[in-house]
Amino acid sequence: MKRKWNWPIWVGFVVVVAGLFSYEFFARFPITRDFPWANFLLFGIGIALLLVGLFRAFGRPQVYRGKIFGSIFITIAVLVVALFSYEIFYVLRQVPASVGAPRVGQKAPDFLLLDQNGKPVGLGDLLSKSKGVVVIFYRGFW
Amino acid sequence: MRSFQQRLSEFGTRGIRVVGISVDPPEINQRHSQKLGYTFPLLSDPSAKIIRRYDVLHPAAGPKGADIARPAEFLLDSNGVVRWVNLTENIAVRARPEQVLEALNQLSPAGQ
Numbered sequence: 183m184k185r186k187w188n189w190p191i192w193v194g195f196v197v198v199v200a201g202l203f204s205y206e207f208f209a210r211f212p213i214t215r216d217f218p219w220a221n222f223l224l225f226g227i228g229i230a231l232l233l234v235g236l237f238r239a240f241g242r243p244q245v246y247r248g249k250i251f252g253s254i255f256i257t258i259a260v261l262v263v264a265l266f267s268y269e270i271f272y273v274l275r276q277v278p279a280s281v282g283a284p285r286v287g288q289k290a291p292d293f294l295l296l297d298q299n300g301k302p303v304g305l306g307d308l309l310s311k312s313k314g315v316v317v318i319f320y321r322g323f324w
Numbered sequence: 325m326r327s328f329q330q331r332l333s334e335f336g337t338r339g340i341r342v343v344g345i346s347v348d349p350p351e352i353n354q355r356h357s358q359k360l361g362y363t364f365p366l367l368s369d370p371s372a373k374i375i376r377r378y379d380v381l382h383p384a385a386g387p388k389g390a391d392i393a394r395p396a397e398f399l400l401d402s403n404g405v406v407r408w409v410n411l412t413e414n415i416a417v418r419a420r421p422e423q424v425l426e427a428l429n430q431l432s433p434a435g436q
Contacts, residue, residue: 209416212327216417270416275413275414277411277412277413277414278381278382278394280394280396280411281379282379283379283396283409284378284398284406284409285406285409286406287406288406289403289405290405290406291374291378293345293374295345295367295368297365297367297368298353298356298357298366298368299354303343306404308343308365309402309403309404311341312339312402313340313401314339314340314341314402315340315342315400316328316335316340316341316343316398316400317345317378317397317398318325318328318342318343318396318397318398319346319375319393319394319396320325320346320393320395321385321392321393321395322346322348322352322386322392323346323387323390324346324348324352324353324356
């Protein structure tokens with residue numbers, strides 16, 4: 183008898199891969215970037231499906247396929263989640279302490295830099311025409 | 325940054341300017357701000373001189389080991405004195421505009 187297609191293994195693996203590649207999309211919104219719960223939710227669903235598929239493959243091997251590729255897929259899925267977690271919980275938190283950054287009550291260092299139109303913009307000019315300035319530093323490389 | 329652009333008018337009505345600083349050259353900043361519709365100044369500090377002066381350098385953290393700025397936000401009053409600062413411990417977690425607006429409300433309640 184031809185054994186049945188074990189769909190949860192395939193769907194589960196696709197969901198885990200989608201959980202990884204959707205990070206770029208979810209990182210656009212603070213609510214899914216500050217903590218990437220949407221990605222972890224996809225990982226959870228994907229691994230649950232993979233486990234269901236593996237139980238079927240090993241429990242009823244005469245009915246369902248997937249003992250070998252199911253094992254390979256779940257290994258890859260676990261590695262993907264481990265690497266993602268390493269990035270999120272370790273790499274992203276390696277930020278310099280910036281102990282010398284201006285503190286509340288200190289005067290901020292002046293600057294004169296070119297804007298996106300090539301025009302020089304100084305902190306003094308910005309301050310003279312406003313009640314205050316929000317200075318935001320970016321990692322850049324856009 | 326997208327979120328600051330979305331709420332830029334709220335800063336404007338309070339007389340507060342918003343500026344961004346990164347190591348990217350003006351051409352890249354122009355392309356980027358056109359693409360995403362940014363209307364506030366996006367300043368270019370290619371040698372990271374100002375970034376160093378603010379001690380917000382993240383050495384070798386950019387592509388190919390380039391020195392870049394770490395994420396940081398400073399709210400300055402009209403004398404250039406820091407009134408609020410956010411130095412995140414996680415690159416992915418940035419100050420949201422509502423946090424800065426809230427800090428502004430604390431410093432000068434509406435109507436003053």
